[in-house]
Amino acid sequence: MKTKLPNYRKGILRLVRWTSTVVYLFLAYQQAAFAQDGNAGINQATSQVKSYFDTGTNLMYAIGAIIGLVGAIKVYKKWNDGEHDTGKVASSWFGSCIFLVVVATVLKSFFGV
Template sequence: MILKVKRKLLLTAVGAVTAVSAFSQDGAAGIEEANSQVRSYFEPGTNLMYAIGAVLGLVGAVKVFQKWNAGDQDTGKVAAAWFGSCIFLVVVATVLQSFFGL
Protein backbone atom coordinates (compact mmCIF):
# COMPACT_ATOMS: atom_id res chain seq x y z
CA MET A 1 0.00 0.00 0.00
CA ILE A 2 2.75 2.48 0.92
CA LEU A 3 4.68 1.43 -2.16
CA LYS A 4 1.70 2.31 -4.39
CA VAL A 5 1.41 5.75 -2.76
CA LYS A 6 5.14 6.39 -3.24
CA ARG A 7 4.89 5.27 -6.87
CA LYS A 8 1.95 7.61 -7.48
CA LEU A 9 3.83 10.50 -5.87
CA LEU A 10 6.90 9.75 -7.98
CA LEU A 11 4.83 9.59 -11.18
CA THR A 12 3.08 12.81 -10.25
CA ALA A 13 6.42 14.55 -9.62
CA VAL A 14 7.85 13.28 -12.92
CA GLY A 15 4.71 14.45 -14.73
CA ALA A 16 4.93 17.88 -13.10
CA VAL A 17 8.59 18.28 -14.06
CA THR A 18 7.80 17.22 -17.62
CA ALA A 19 4.91 19.66 -17.82
CA VAL A 20 7.01 22.52 -16.44
CA SER A 21 9.78 21.89 -18.94
CA ALA A 22 7.26 21.74 -21.79
CA PHE A 23 5.64 25.00 -20.68
CA SER A 24 9.00 26.72 -20.33
CA GLN A 25 9.88 25.88 -23.92
CA ASP A 26 6.52 27.14 -25.18
CA GLY A 27 6.74 30.11 -22.82
CA ALA A 28 10.02 31.29 -24.33
CA ALA A 29 8.54 31.07 -27.82
CA GLY A 30 5.46 32.92 -26.59
CA ILE A 31 7.54 35.68 -25.06
CA GLU A 32 9.50 36.08 -28.29
CA GLU A 33 6.25 36.23 -30.27
CA ALA A 34 4.83 38.86 -27.91
CA ASN A 35 8.07 40.85 -28.18
CA SER A 36 7.93 40.89 -31.96
CA GLN A 37 4.25 41.84 -31.97
CA VAL A 38 4.77 44.73 -29.54
CA ARG A 39 7.76 45.99 -31.53
CA SER A 40 5.69 45.89 -34.71
CA TYR A 41 3.28 48.44 -33.17
CA PHE A 42 5.95 51.01 -32.31
CA GLU A 43 6.52 52.51 -35.75
CA PRO A 44 2.80 53.06 -36.47
CA GLY A 45 2.41 54.36 -32.91
CA THR A 46 5.17 56.93 -33.29
CA ASN A 47 3.76 58.00 -36.66
CA LEU A 48 0.39 58.42 -34.97
CA MET A 49 1.98 60.57 -32.26
CA TYR A 50 3.63 62.75 -34.91
CA ALA A 51 0.28 63.12 -36.70
CA ILE A 52 -1.49 64.06 -33.47
CA GLY A 53 1.27 66.60 -32.79
CA ALA A 54 0.77 68.11 -36.23
CA VAL A 55 -3.00 68.40 -35.77
CA LEU A 56 -2.54 69.93 -32.31
CA GLY A 57 -0.05 72.38 -33.77
CA LEU A 58 -2.50 73.50 -36.44
CA VAL A 59 -5.38 73.83 -33.98
CA GLY A 60 -3.14 75.69 -31.57
CA ALA A 61 -1.95 78.05 -34.29
CA VAL A 62 -5.55 78.90 -35.19
CA LYS A 63 -6.48 79.39 -31.54
CA VAL A 64 -3.47 81.64 -30.87
CA PHE A 65 -4.17 83.62 -34.05
CA GLN A 66 -7.78 84.20 -32.98
CA LYS A 67 -6.69 85.33 -29.51
CA TRP A 68 -4.03 87.59 -30.99
CA ASN A 69 -6.55 89.24 -33.33
CA ALA A 70 -9.03 89.67 -30.49
CA GLY A 71 -6.37 91.42 -28.40
CA ASP A 72 -6.48 88.99 -25.46
CA GLN A 73 -3.80 89.42 -22.81
CA ASP A 74 -3.13 85.69 -22.33
CA THR A 75 -2.07 85.01 -25.94
CA GLY A 76 1.50 84.20 -24.93
CA LYS A 77 0.38 81.72 -22.28
CA VAL A 78 -1.90 79.90 -24.72
CA ALA A 79 0.83 79.82 -27.37
CA ALA A 80 3.33 78.38 -24.89
CA ALA A 81 0.87 75.70 -23.77
CA TRP A 82 0.07 74.53 -27.30
CA PHE A 83 3.71 74.63 -28.36
CA GLY A 84 4.70 72.70 -25.24
CA SER A 85 2.15 69.96 -25.89
CA CYS A 86 3.40 69.51 -29.46
CA ILE A 87 7.02 69.36 -28.31
CA PHE A 88 6.05 66.85 -25.61
CA LEU A 89 4.47 64.50 -28.16
CA VAL A 90 7.50 64.65 -30.44
CA VAL A 91 9.92 64.09 -27.55
CA VAL A 92 7.93 61.14 -26.21
CA ALA A 93 7.83 59.49 -29.63
CA THR A 94 11.57 60.03 -30.14
CA VAL A 95 12.48 58.76 -26.66
CA LEU A 96 10.35 55.64 -27.07
CA GLN A 97 11.98 54.89 -30.40
CA SER A 98 15.48 55.36 -29.04
CA PHE A 99 14.74 53.51 -25.77
CA PHE A 100 13.47 50.39 -27.48
CA GLY A 101 16.13 50.51 -30.19
CA LEU A 102 13.80 50.59 -33.13
Protein backbone atom coordinates in the same frame (compact mmCIF):
# COMPACT_ATOMS: atom_id res chain seq x y z
CA MET B 1 -14.58 21.69 22.83
CA LYS B 2 -14.79 19.68 19.62
CA THR B 3 -18.11 18.51 18.40
CA LYS B 4 -18.35 15.35 16.40
CA LEU B 5 -19.65 15.69 12.89
CA PRO B 6 -22.27 13.32 11.58
CA ASN B 7 -21.03 10.72 9.13
CA TYR B 8 -22.57 12.36 6.06
CA ARG B 9 -20.75 15.64 6.81
CA LYS B 10 -17.45 13.78 7.13
CA GLY B 11 -18.10 12.24 3.74
CA ILE B 12 -18.89 15.62 2.23
CA LEU B 13 -15.69 17.08 3.66
CA ARG B 14 -13.67 14.18 2.27
CA LEU B 15 -15.30 14.64 -1.14
CA VAL B 16 -14.55 18.37 -1.15
CA ARG B 17 -10.93 17.79 -0.13
CA TRP B 18 -10.46 15.08 -2.75
CA THR B 19 -12.08 17.18 -5.47
CA SER B 20 -10.01 20.24 -4.60
CA THR B 21 -6.84 18.13 -4.65
CA VAL B 22 -7.69 16.70 -8.07
CA VAL B 23 -8.50 20.16 -9.45
CA TYR B 24 -5.25 21.54 -8.03
CA LEU B 25 -3.19 18.74 -9.57
CA PHE B 26 -4.96 19.19 -12.92
CA LEU B 27 -4.29 22.93 -12.93
CA ALA B 28 -0.65 22.39 -11.95
CA TYR B 29 -0.27 19.93 -14.84
CA GLN B 30 -1.89 22.34 -17.30
CA GLN B 31 0.34 25.19 -16.14
CA ALA B 32 3.43 23.03 -16.59
CA ALA B 33 2.26 22.02 -20.06
CA PHE B 34 1.69 25.62 -21.15
CA ALA B 35 4.86 26.97 -19.54
CA GLN B 36 7.20 24.84 -21.63
CA ASP B 37 7.27 27.28 -24.54
CA GLY B 38 7.52 30.50 -22.52
CA ASN B 39 10.62 31.87 -24.27
CA ALA B 40 9.10 31.48 -27.70
CA GLY B 41 5.93 33.24 -26.56
CA ILE B 42 7.88 36.12 -25.05
CA ASN B 43 9.98 36.49 -28.21
CA GLN B 44 6.86 36.45 -30.38
CA ALA B 45 5.17 39.09 -28.21
CA THR B 46 8.29 41.26 -28.34
CA SER B 47 8.45 41.11 -32.12
CA GLN B 48 4.75 41.95 -32.42
CA VAL B 49 5.06 44.95 -30.10
CA LYS B 50 8.15 46.16 -31.98
CA SER B 51 6.23 45.96 -35.26
CA TYR B 52 3.68 48.45 -33.90
CA PHE B 53 6.26 51.08 -32.89
CA ASP B 54 6.68 52.63 -36.33
CA THR B 55 2.94 52.96 -36.75
CA GLY B 56 2.56 54.30 -33.22
CA THR B 57 5.26 56.93 -33.62
CA ASN B 58 3.81 58.05 -36.95
CA LEU B 59 0.41 58.31 -35.26
CA MET B 60 1.91 60.41 -32.46
CA TYR B 61 3.56 62.70 -35.02
CA ALA B 62 0.22 63.09 -36.82
CA ILE B 63 -1.60 63.87 -33.56
CA GLY B 64 1.12 66.41 -32.74
CA ALA B 65 0.62 68.07 -36.13
CA ILE B 66 -3.14 68.28 -35.65
CA ILE B 67 -2.73 69.69 -32.14
CA GLY B 68 -0.23 72.20 -33.53
CA LEU B 69 -2.68 73.37 -36.19
CA VAL B 70 -5.57 73.67 -33.74
CA GLY B 71 -3.33 75.49 -31.28
CA ALA B 72 -2.08 77.87 -33.95
CA ILE B 73 -5.65 78.74 -34.90
CA LYS B 74 -6.63 79.31 -31.27
CA VAL B 75 -3.58 81.48 -30.60
CA TYR B 76 -4.20 83.48 -33.79
CA LYS B 77 -7.82 84.07 -32.77
CA LYS B 78 -6.80 85.20 -29.27
CA TRP B 79 -4.13 87.46 -30.72
CA ASN B 80 -6.59 89.09 -33.12
CA ASP B 81 -9.12 89.55 -30.32
CA GLY B 82 -6.46 91.39 -28.29
CA GLU B 83 -6.55 89.11 -25.27
CA HIS B 84 -3.70 89.42 -22.80
CA ASP B 85 -3.02 85.72 -22.15
CA THR B 86 -1.98 84.92 -25.72
CA GLY B 87 1.61 84.07 -24.74
CA LYS B 88 0.46 81.64 -22.07
CA VAL B 89 -1.92 79.86 -24.45
CA ALA B 90 0.72 79.74 -27.19
CA SER B 91 3.32 78.24 -24.85
CA SER B 92 0.90 75.58 -23.59
CA TRP B 93 -0.12 74.47 -27.10
CA PHE B 94 3.45 74.57 -28.37
CA GLY B 95 4.63 72.65 -25.30
CA SER B 96 2.08 69.90 -25.87
CA CYS B 97 3.21 69.48 -29.49
CA ILE B 98 6.87 69.34 -28.47
CA PHE B 99 6.02 66.84 -25.74
CA LEU B 100 4.34 64.46 -28.20
CA VAL B 101 7.21 64.63 -30.66
CA VAL B 102 9.84 64.14 -27.94
CA VAL B 103 7.98 61.21 -26.38
CA ALA B 104 7.61 59.48 -29.75
CA THR B 105 11.31 60.00 -30.55
CA VAL B 106 12.54 58.90 -27.12
CA LEU B 107 10.38 55.76 -27.14
CA LYS B 108 11.58 54.86 -30.61
CA SER B 109 15.23 55.32 -29.67
CA PHE B 110 14.86 53.72 -26.22
CA PHE B 111 13.40 50.49 -27.55
CA GLY B 112 15.79 50.39 -30.49
CA VAL B 113 13.21 49.96 -33.17
